[in-house]
Amino acid sequence: MSREKLLEVAERLFAEKGYTGTTIREITREAKCNIASVNYHFGSKKNLYLTVFKERFLPRARLIRETFYKLLKKEKEKTPETVIRAFAKAFFLGPIPREERIISHRLVAREMNQPSEAFNLILKELFEPFFHEIINILSKFFPEKEKLRLAVLSIHAQVLYFNFNRLAVEHFCKRKFDEKFLNEVIEHIVKFSLEGIKGIQKNGMEN
Amino acid sequence: MSREKLLEVAERLFAEKGYTGTTIREITREAKCNIASVNYHFGSKKNLYLTVFKERFLPRARLIRETFYKLLKKEKEKTPETVIRAFAKAFFLGPIPREERIISHRLVAREMNQPSEAFNLILKELFEPFFHEIINILSKFFPEKEKLRLAVLSIHAQVLYFNFNRLAVEHFCKRKFDEKFLNEVIEHIVKFSLEGIKGIQKNGMEN
DNA sequence: GTCTATAGCAGGATAGAC
């Protein structure tokens, strides 16, 4: 069906080139649809953009959350380390192809930089429930919720950065972003963040 | 002079709306210049964009680096903590107005997401020298350079995130991004990252 | 250096045939 094809192509192009950088002409050309099909199916370019978030971005975000729960269930005991590892891994590994994953992070980064209507969707349907869940789990180990919130944002910052900024990471580390390096990056984020969380909770007591 | 005014307005608009989202018409209107002035002074919109990086972004980046050195010089003894604090603070405080600072981070985030010719400038004239400098200083305390590189990227990820993603941070932490919160965020990044670096170096020995 | 006028083109959107 051309509607699905349009959403697929549009998502990729919006992620790569942004909203204004992408044209209906380009989307329909790559989707091998007629130029009028966007307006027929979605009414406007703007509504196509929003539909991309509702029908492609959010379902994928739900998959990432499910991956987190699955990874966590596999663990016999839930230590801070296994929780953080599951959180970090969910953003990098799982059933979603790598290309789609990068698309998601690009879209998020774009919306953070220049929020549109879609930003509220991301906030309410992804960040809020997911981050609060993580905080609830981790607050058993780290009681200071305010500091825990900042720590979760620090983890998310890293996940986002290592995903959407691969070019600079590769250049700076002089490494190809292959399977091996990806696993090293995940382990880096896990260890770095685990000690980080312990640190801010420890230091917090002194204040 | 209208050339400077054009650069100033163009930088702000490019940061807010991106390259394709910003029009010459809008730039000249806000700069109170004639619509033909962009092509007179810069030859093309694209060259205006590049000039923004050369004449506004990079000088500010140099100021940030200088701030780092000044902050570091003030310290009696250079511990990992004082180095990391100087590094983090340089991105948030100093002689540059907050609005300009956010503009810089937005431009960087845009170029990371969708690199143009300007990305090489950022890489070669900002990231490479600055990050290598930090690594050289920190490698006296933490000898494992590979892990240190990833740690520096983790710090940069946080600095970028808390700067260009203020909307989500405010929403999630239920705090206004005022002076007080800013200082808490800086201290959070410092402590989180300090323990993080210690952690990955410690764990690295076991492998 | 600044301005007006305009070329030349690409953009989103729509009407109406099939």
Place this chain on the structure above:
DNA sequence: GTCTATCCTGCTATAGAC
């Protein structure tokens, strides 16, 4: 649901007067 043709607007860029 798909297509062509077309409208209208807005874009970058330039020529040429001042």
